[in-house]
Amino acid sequence: MSNLDYQPVLHIKDLSVYFKSGGEAVRAVEKVSFQLNKGKTLAIVGESGSGKSVSAMSILKLLPYPNAYHPSGEVWFEGQDLLTLDEADIRAVRGNKIGVIFQEPMTALNPLHTIEKQISEVLFIHKGLNKKAARVRTLELLDLVKIPNPELRLSAYPHELSGGQRQRVMIAMALANDPEILIADEPTTALDVTVQSEILELLNELQQKLGMAILLITHDLGIVRRVAHHVRVMFRGHIVESGPTETIFNEPAESYTRELLAAEPTGLPAELEDTSKLLSADNIKVWFPIKKGVFNRTVDHIKAVDGISFSLHKGQTLGIVGESGSGKTTLGMAILKLTGSEGSIVFNNIDLHQLSQKQMRPIRRDIQVVFQDPFGSLSPRMTIGEIIAEGLDIHNLGTPTEHQRQVKKVLEEVGLPSDITSRYPHEFSGGQRQRIAIARALILKPKIIIMDEPTSALDRTVQKQVIELLRHLQDKYKISYIFISHDLAVVKALSHDVIVMKEGKVMEQGKAESIFESPQTSYTQALLKAAF
Numbered sequence: 001m002s003n004l005d006y007q008p009v010l011h012i013k014d015l016s017v018y019f020k021s022g023g024e025a026v027r028a029v030e031k032v033s034f035q036l037n038k039g040k041t042l043a044i045v046g047e048s049g050s051g052k053s054v055s056a057m058s059i060l061k062l063l064p065y066p067n068a069y070h071p072s073g074e075v076w077f078e079g080q081d082l083l084t085l086d087e088a089d090i091r092a093v094r095g096n097k098i099g100v101i102f103q104e105p106m107t108a109l110n111p112l113h114t115i116e117k118q119i120s121e122v123l124f125i126h127k128g129l130n131k132k133a134a135r136v137r138t139l140e141l142l143d144l145v146k147i148p149n150p151e152l153r154l155s156a157y158p159h160e161l162s163g164g165q166r167q168r169v170m171i172a173m174a175l176a177n178d179p180e181i182l183i184a185d186e187p188t189t190a191l192d193v194t195v196q197s198e199i200l201e202l203l204n205e206l207q208q209k210l211g212m213a214i215l216l217i218t219h220d221l222g223i224v225r226r227v228a229h230h231v232r233v234m235f236r237g238h239i240v241e242s243g244p245t246e247t248i249f250n251e252p253a254e255s256y257t258r259e260l261l262a263a264e265p266t267g268l269p270a271e272l273e274d275t276s277k278l279l280s281a282d283n284i285k286v287w288f289p290i291k292k293g294v295f296n297r298t299v300d301h302i303k304a305v306d307g308i309s310f311s312l313h314k315g316q317t318l319g320i321v322g323e324s325g326s327g328k329t330t331l332g333m334a335i336l337k338l339t340g341s342e343g344s345i346v347f348n349n350i351d352l353h354q355l356s357q358k359q360m361r362p363i364r365r366d367i368q369v370v371f372q373d374p375f376g377s378l379s380p381r382m383t384i385g386e387i388i389a390e391g392l393d394i395h396n397l398g399t400p401t402e403h404q405r406q407v408k409k410v411l412e413e414v415g416l417p418s419d420i421t422s423r424y425p426h427e428f429s430g431g432q433r434q435r436i437a438i439a440r441a442l443i444l445k446p447k448i449i450i451m452d453e454p455t456s457a458l459d460r461t462v463q464k465q466v467i468e469l470l471r472h473l474q475d476k477y478k479i480s481y482i483f484i485s486h487d488l489a490v491v492k493a494l495s496h497d498v499i500v501m502k503e504g505k506v507m508e509q510g511k512a513e514s515i516f517e518s519p520q521t522s523y524t525q526a527l528l529k530a531a532f
Contacts, residue, residue: 032234145199146168
């Protein structure tokens with residue numbers, strides 16, 4: 001063993017966290033203890049809501065609404081208990097000596113500031129760099145995390161980047177000051193498999209170079225096996241098993257750990273019974289102009305979607321895969337008329353391009369969407385009951401009493417208790433919020449649901465449940481899905497047809513079985529190799 005194994009840089013002892021809910025204290029974490037060693041990676045795994053993210057965020061006192069939770073225990077770093085520090089002192093540690101990669105980049109990044117400003121701010125505060133030096137370091141960091149054309153991205157805002165690109169910006173910010181500890185809360189959730197491999201390799205290189213300790217919070221056991229030295233398995237706020245990674249994977253002692261390890265997406269989509277065409281897209285283009293000069297003239301275009309055509313049948317699932325920034329989410333937004341596009345989109349014999357936004361409103365009941373970032377798409381000021389029932393209110397479907405009944409029913413369908421309707425989004429884990437978002441789409445019983453990375457925030461056991469749920473709902477209501485994802489195992493389990501995209505173009509298109517078993521292009525082959 002290396003001497004690094006005997007150098008703990010962080011020691012957590014008997015950490016407990018309780019949240020206030022309805023005047024009562026709800027336990028999130030109870031008496032959790034572990035240590036983090038220099039140059040090593042410790043992974044905390046467990047189902048959504050198990051307390052793994054709460055444990056990690058407690059280290060830097062980053063939990064929301066400080067008056068609403070009660071942390072106790074000790075968090076020792078550099079000879080001081082971080083839980084006893086005031087806001088000024090803990091701020092000197094955050095982002096400087098301990099960096100954080102957050103689970104949901106869209107909510108962690110400021111929508112009003114450019115990428116350059118947000119990364120530079122970390123360098124101004126902790127390094128005291130001037131603007132010129134900060135720009136050089138920012139470009140260096142963006143290049144390090146594989147952001148294409150970093151010079152062009154400096155002036156971009158978060159909403160102008162793909163989900164994977166936003167996650168890479170978060171990683172760049174966390175690494176800006178070469179921290180001693182990196183807390184990575186689902187750091188590759190929004191990344192496609194090829195970029196995921198690059199990021200994991202990057203973190204490994206930095207760890208070796210800097211002796212950086214990494215606390216990895218993830219539901220992806222494939223990542224844990226590849227990068228972690230030790231594992232802690234959490235269940236309902238407790239650590240139920242711990243040990244070296246190899247031991248946990250090869251000789252799990254607890255039934256819960258064995259259940260986690262066995263929870264891989266399985267099965268195939270059901271046979272199509274109805275071949276009637278529901279939606280057709282022909283030569284869809286979404287080009288964003290690049291303007292320069294005093295007169296702001298268009299000098300070129302970013303071809304986010306460039307000439308894509310497909311058909312979707314009743315009860316069919318079309319999987320759209322590709323690297324981050326390939327245009328798959330933009331294609332979904334074009335179908336919803338949430339971004340401008342050229343070409344033809346025909347739904348139920350209606351050309352959507354000919355409709356105004358007002359005319360589109362009744363059609364939106366039939367074409368619903370589940371967004372990639374659940375926290376960003378759920379209003380923090382509305383209760384769960386109000387969020388899920390909002391579509392029923394807008395389309396005047398039923399009485400308030402009927403709404404309550406339908407909300408409780410759909411919550412049970414997505415595996416959530418029906419008594420959570422009076423609670424708010426911040427009270428739930430990332431995976432629970434994603435299930436709430438799915439419930440909001442399902443309650444209208446739409447003909448099509450466009451799902452943008454709907455399982456990316458879910459652990460494998462819940463993914464398996466959601467896949468079975470989606471299959472059941474598809475069979476029961478003959479819903480069609482456009483399933484946008486970088487998780488090829490989930491796409492394989494659900495999709496009848498698949499489109500593989502790269503830089504706005506179709507690289508390969510056809511039956512899912514053919515593409516997974518006999519990929520024709522080197523790009524598709526590389527994606528599959530990185531995933532399986």
